[in-house]
Amino acid sequence: MADEILDIHFSASVDNPLLNGLVLSSDDCPGDVGDANNDGLIDVIDVVTVVNHILELAVLDECGQFRADANADSQINILDLIEIVNIILGTTAH
Numbered sequence: 001m002a003d004e005i006l007d008i009h010f011s012a013s014v015d016n017p018l019l020n021g022l023v024l025s026s027d028d029c030p031g032d033v034g035d036a037n038n039d040g041l042i043d044v045i046d047v048v049t050v051v052n053h054i055l056e057l058a059v060l061d062e063c064g065q066f067r068a069d070a071n072a073d074s075q076i077n078i079l080d081l082i083e084i085v086n087i088i089l090g091t092t093a094h
Helices: 044-054 062-068 078-089
Strands: 013-015 075-077
Touching (some): 044 075
Antiparallel strands (some): 013 075
């Protein structure tokens, strides 16, 4: 077991079925982009929350999806995760 390497690859992209045809704005979903769990912080918990949504282990509500879609392309995928990590690291304005 110690010699085994865990190699996980995923190229998941989750269309926002809750958002299809629905136009939400920051007025509808207060909070910061990247704060997927709406706890007022953008942190590693948001990254885990978005990963779980992408892997379909959990489903974000409409506003969670709106805030998780950090690059505003109506999909939640690795690009949003990168954007959220950049927000956390302070390399992206939000």
